[in-house]
Amino acid sequence: MAKPTKATTIFTCSECGATSPRWLGRCPSCGQFNTMAEEIVKPAVKNETTAKSVYSLQAKPLKEISYERYERVSSGVSEFDTVLGGGIVPGSLVLLGGDPGIGKSTILTQIAAHLSKAHKVLYFSAEESCSQVKMRCDRLGVGGENMLLVNATCIDGLEEQLKGVEFCVIDSIQAVYTDEMSSSSGSVGQVRECATKLMRIAKSQNITFFIIGHVTKEGALAGPKVLEHVMDTVLYFEGENQENYRILRAVKNRFGNVSEVGVFEMTGEGIIPVTDYSGIFLSESRGEEAGCAVTPAQTGNRCMNVEIQTLINRTAFGQPRRMSLGVDYNKLALLLAVLEKRCNLHFSSQDVYINVMGGIKLNEPATDLALCAALASAYFERPIDKYTAVFGEVGLTGEVRAVQYAEKRVSECVKMGFKRVLLPAKNLKSVAKYADKISIVPVLYLGTMLKSLFPKEQ
Numbered sequence: 001m002a003k004p005t006k007a008t009t010i011f012t013c014s015e016c017g018a019t020s021p022r023w024l025g026r027c028p029s030c031g032q033f034n035t036m037a038e039e040i041v042k043p044a045v046k047n048e049t050t051a052k053s054v055y056s057l058q059a060k061p062l063k064e065i066s067y068e069r070y071e072r073v074s075s076g077v078s079e080f081d082t083v084l085g086g087g088i089v090p091g092s093l094v095l096l097g098g099d100p101g102i103g104k105s106t107i108l109t110q111i112a113a114h115l116s117k118a119h120k121v122l123y124f125s126a127e128e129s130c131s132q133v134k135m136r137c138d139r140l141g142v143g144g145e146n147m148l149l150v151n152a153t154c155i156d157g158l159e160e161q162l163k164g165v166e167f168c169v170i171d172s173i174q175a176v177y178t179d180e181m182s183s184s185s186g187s188v189g190q191v192r193e194c195a196t197k198l199m200r201i202a203k204s205q206n207i208t209f210f211i212i213g214h215v216t217k218e219g220a221l222a223g224p225k226v227l228e229h230v231m232d233t234v235l236y237f238e239g240e241n242q243e244n245y246r247i248l249r250a251v252k253n254r255f256g257n258v259s260e261v262g263v264f265e266m267t268g269e270g271i272i273p274v275t276d277y278s279g280i281f282l283s284e285s286r287g288e289e290a291g292c293a294v295t296p297a298q299t300g301n302r303c304m305n306v307e308i309q310t311l312i313n314r315t316a317f318g319q320p321r322r323m324s325l326g327v328d329y330n331k332l333a334l335l336l337a338v339l340e341k342r343c344n345l346h347f348s349s350q351d352v353y354i355n356v357m358g359g360i361k362l363n364e365p366a367t368d369l370a371l372c373a374a375l376a377s378a379y380f381e382r383p384i385d386k387y388t389a390v391f392g393e394v395g396l397t398g399e400v401r402a403v404q405y406a407e408k409r410v411s412e413c414v415k416m417g418f419k420r421v422l423l424p425a426k427n428l429k430s431v432a433k434y435a436d437k438i439s440i441v442p443v444l445y446l447g448t449m450l451k452s453l454f455p456k457e458q
């Protein structure tokens with residue numbers, strides 16, 4: 001095939017990579033629907049200088065490589081800094097995804113206004129007019145007089161506006177487009193092309209980009225996977241619209257820990273970091289209803305007490321249902337099997353529902369024991385005492401294994417006024433110093449935990 005002499009567009013299937021000169025509803029190669037995305041094919045520039053630079057590649061020993069130490073910049077929102085790993089790294093690309101109305105524009109307006117006190121900041125708003133952004137700044141009372149605003153949707157002229165700019169907010173990646181492509185903004189091709197363009201600018205001019213991204217109904221970032229690949233940091237802003245608490249979570253971070261979460265409260269004056277998050281993930285009725293257990297969960301650098309709630313119902317028809325929010329589904333299936341086999345609790349004709357309070361996600365093994373405690377409590381229909389916390393990893397044989405950060409977890413329980421904590425017997429040594437402040441119950445097997453929590457049933 002003759003090489004194109006000017007930039008042309010082709011359509012590539014995102015599933016199998018088949019190409020076509022025209023858009024097709026169904027890929028003729030793999031048969032998938034709606035997978036053809038527009039792509040630009042630029043003619044390869046091959047002149048002497050590029051040829052020379054390609055062939056004069058030189059490998060260097062590691063000890064000769066030098067790098068500049070980067071100074072992190074504070075965003076002015078403490079929880080946001082924590083999730084980023086201690087502040088903003090200059091020249092990085094940060095993607096913020098979340099449901100509509102969750103507060104993405106709000107938090108980035110606050111941050112942009114704070115940064116504009118000492119840096120040149122540009123707010124590129126494709127979704128709202130400049131006056132709307134100003135109105136929001138006034139409502140939030142954040143000032144930001146030096147912040148530059150642009151209301152446009154085409155990002156081709158953006159590079160010229162970025163002279164001297166250190167931080168730039170793009171609101172949002174699905175609303176912008178580049179003229180090089182004919183597909184509409186928000187399409188897979190446009191999002192990918194715009195994201196790569198922004199990455200090139202960020203890396204060549206050392207500008208930090210905060211990019212807002214929409215999410216699909218399922219909660220994943222809308223657009224191609226490459227959008228997440230080109231980013232340095234991908235954050236999700238979550239929370240129920242009706243509730244005022246929001247959780248910021250990193251799912252990818254090249255400059256920090258991804259298990260860190262930030263907790264915020266949405267108020268009329270904007271988004272405020274919550275530093276006293278102790279009671280947020282616990283319910284009012286704790287200790288009164290069966291099926292609830294509290295566990296000190298470690299997320300990133302902090303430990304917080306989180307309540308796991310379960311509901312068990314007789315299966316009305318056919319296969320029993322299992323549903324879990326905040327806990328991995330496979331983990332639930334595994335623990336149900338362990339409880340059934342090792343402790344004789346029968347769930348095979350019961351529907352099981354799990355929910356973790358406050359929309360937090362628990363994915364560390366140390367929450368296994370609390371999940372089992374909550375399930376057993378629902379099974380026996382006996383509530384667990386309000387001031388009891390449980391943590392530990394459960395093995396397939398029903399043994400309770402030691403976990404990390406036992407000391408930190410017990411200390412959090414003491415701080416929150418808990419009176420009893422059930423933990424792996426192997427962790428006992430490290431927490432012995434708390435014995436006068438809290439009753440420590442070492443557990444070696446799942447059965448031992450059930451005996452301590454539900455003495456009448458065993």
Ligand SMILES: Nc1ncnc2c1ncn2[C@@H]1O[C@H](COP(=O)(O)OP(=O)(O)O)[C@@H](O)[C@H]1O
Nearest residue numbers: 098099100101102103104105106107139267268
């Ligand atoms: N005039 C207002 N007074 C108080 N709260 C407001 C006002 N306007 C918007 N909000 C709050 O801000 C939220 C929208 O935030 P925004 O940052 O625009 O969301 P996103 O950009 O994620 O779609 C709304 O859900 C609402 O709670």
Ligand SMILES: [Mg+2]
Nearest residue numbers: 104105127171
């Ligand atoms: Mg918005």
